[in-house]
Amino acid sequence: MTQLASGRAPWSIRRRVVLGVVALVALLGVLIGTVSVLALRQNLLQRLDAQVQEVMHFVSSGGPGGMLPGGNDSLRGGLVVAVAADGATPWGYVSTGPGSQLALTAEQIDQVLAAPAGPVTTVSISGLGSYRVQLRAASNGEYAVGLSTAEVDTTTWTLVGIFALVTAGALLLAAAGAVALTRVALRPLGRVTETATRVTELQLASGDVAIPERVPPAEADPRTEVGQVGAALNRMLGHVESALVARQQSEEKVRRFVADASHELRTPLASIRGYAELTRRIDDELPADAIRSLDRIESESIRMTALVEDLLELARLDEGQGLVFGEVELVRLVTDAVGDAYVAAPDHEWEVVAPEPPLVIAGDAARLHQVIVNLLANAHRHTPEGTAVTVTVAEEGDEVVLTVADDGPGIDPGLQPILFERFARGDTSRTRGTDSSGRAPVTGSTGLGLAIVAAVVEAHHGTIGVASEPGDTRFTVRLPRRRAAHPGGDDLAD
Numbered sequence: 289m290t291q292l293a294s295g296r297a298p299w300s301i302r303r304r305v306v307l308g309v310v311a312l313v314a315l316l317g318v319l320i321g322t323v324s325v326l327a328l329r330q331n332l333l334q335r336l337d338a339q340v341q342e343v344m345h346f347v348s349s350g351g352p353g354g355m356l357p358g359g360n361d362s363l364r365g366g367l368v369v370a371v372a373a374d375g376a377t378p379w380g381y382v383s384t385g386p387g388s389q390l391a392l393t394a395e396q397i398d399q400v401l402a403a404p405a406g407p408v409t410t411v412s413i414s415g416l417g418s419y420r421v422q423l424r425a426a427s428n429g430e431y432a433v434g435l436s437t438a439e440v441d442t443t444t445w446t447l448v449g450i451f452a453l454v455t456a457g458a459l460l461l462a463a464a465g466a467v468a469l470t471r472v473a474l475r476p477l478g479r480v481t482e483t484a485t486r487v488t489e490l491q492l493a494s495g496d497v498a499i500p501e502r503v504p505p506a507e508a509d510p511r512t513e514v515g516q517v518g519a520a521l522n523r524m525l526g527h528v529e530s531a532l533v534a535r536q537q538s539e540e541k542v543r544r545f546v547a548d549a550s551h552e553l554r555t556p557l558a559s560i561r562g563y564a565e566l567t568r569r570i571d572d573e574l575p576a577d578a579i580r581s582l583d584r585i586e587s588e589s590i591r592m593t594a595l596v597e598d599l600l601e602l603a604r605l606d607e608g609q610g611l612v613f614g615e616v617e618l619v620r621l622v623t624d625a626v627g628d629a630y631v632a633a634p635d636h637e638w639e640v641v642a643p644e645p646p647l648v649i650a651g652d653a654a655r656l657h658q659v660i661v662n663l664l665a666n667a668h669r670h671t672p673e674g675t676a677v678t679v680t681v682a683e684e685g686d687e688v689v690l691t692v693a694d695d696g697p698g699i700d701p702g703l704q705p706i707l708f709e710r711f712a713r714g715d716t717s718r719t720r721g722t723d724s725s726g727r728a729p730v731t732g733s734t735g736l737g738l739a740i741v742a743a744v745v746e747a748h749h750g751t752i753g754v755a756s757e758p759g760d761t762r763f764t765v766r767l768p769r770r771r772a773a774h775p776g777g778d779d780l781a782d
């Protein structure tokens with residue numbers, strides 16, 4: 289039994305039942321034994337007393353003379369007789385067999401005569417043991433008869449021994465029976481536990497939310513106690529399953545909604561931008577204020593377009609589709625992207641460290657390109673001019689490792705834990721809207737760039753990590769070279 293909490297381990301049901309049954313049987317054994325032994329002893333003593341009285345009757349009808357040694361054969365077997373005739377020395381004997389007897393000592397006679405006259409009482413005689421004695425006072429003296437209780441005592445003790453043995457046997461039997469019964473009774477509980485354990489091993493956080501596990505019907509019959517537990521567990525599993533399905537459906541709906549909304553927003557955004565551009569062309573007739581407003585409309589619609597595109601992209605990645613796997617030559621992909629970055633941001637220093645091409649991996653070329661572009665854009669946009677950016681590609685066993693490092697000011701430590709979450713971004717004033725010259729940036733900061741990077745890397749079964757301190761910010765992407773096993777077969781496209 290595993291001890292979960294500190295302190296003494298609690299008693300198991302089996303232990304409690306076994307000990308309880310054993311204690312009960314022991315108590316019953318002692319009770320029944322005591323009552324029976326006492327009743328039997330009482331009965332035997334009564335019979336003995338009757339015999340004593342019978343002997344007394346016989347003795348008194350014959351007078352003291354009838355008690356003389358050898359006087360009566362029926363008085364044998366431990367019979368004691370003592371007489372104290374007036375003035376005479378008391379005498380007495382104990383019969384030891386037919387026609388044979390032993391004279392009593394003066395001390396033994398005194399002990400017999402000390403008994404009260406009338407009722408039969410127990411007298412302990414030194415050297416002879418316990419006797420039931422009746423004393424009678426008559427005109428010619430006192431006489432007493434008695435019978436030994438030895439036989440009654442022996443019978444009593446034999447009975448005690450028999451009861452003790454029977455009780456001990458019953459205890460063993462009860463213990464064994466209780467162990468076997470609890471084992472059988474608790475077995476279904478084990479099966480309920482097994483079901484619960486299998487449920488905890490299910491992946492319920494993502495993907496298919498069905499819970500196929502149920503407690504088998506034999507252990508879910510509410511007419512038994514364990515069945516009630518099993519049935520309750522089954523009801524709970526059904527409840528959790530339907531709740532999970534409902535949640536998944538509503539999540540699905542939200543995702544669909546975001547995807548549809550993003551899609552629908554593209555056309556009006558393009559129109560806004562087009563009309564703003566068109567209006568600006570006739571700038572001769574427009575006041576300077578209006579031209580500035582038009583610039584803002586254009587730049588904001590560009591930013592919003594980027595936002596909508598990113599949202600759409602994330603919605604597609606969330607749905608788990610849209611990835612077109614093929615063979616990707618990574619070194620070429622990286623060199624081209626860095627070349628583009630150099631053209632877009634000549635004020636940064638760009639460097640590529642990569643092995644000789646080709647370095648081919650399985651993946652979606654357009655998405656991987658986006659990963660590199662997003663990381664390079666961050667290294668450009670969130671660092672000052674003159675920052676050196678180094679992109680490294682390396683092979684490590686079955687993986688390729690892509691690193692984008694810069695010696696810029698680093699990422700705010702408060703931001704790092706949520707860096708890959710949606711809309712997580714740093715100092716917005718610097719990256720949002722226009723820069724000091726009033727010119728809008730080519731693409732706006734959305735806080736979605738790294739979320740997309742993380743989603744794409746995850747869809748490739750890779751990992752991404754970041755380490756950042758002032759002067760050294762490093763994003764590390766690990767991708768498997770071969771496509772991870774996927775249901776639906778190999779859909780490598782060329």
Ligand SMILES: Nc1ncnc2c1ncn2[C@@H]1O[C@H](COP(=O)(O)OP(=O)(O)O)[C@@H](O)[C@H]1O
Pocket residue numbers: 662666667668670671694696697698699700703707712713714715719732733734735736737738739761
């Ligand atoms: N190389 C970097 N140097 C400094 N800060 C960075 C770097 N890369 C990312 N960040 C920070 O992480 C935030 C999130 O990046 P991202 O998800 O790409 O959003 P966006 O670039 O649209 O702001 C950025 O707003 C920026 O504050």
Ligand SMILES: [Mg+2]
Pocket residue numbers: 662665666735737738
């Ligand atoms: Mg970005």
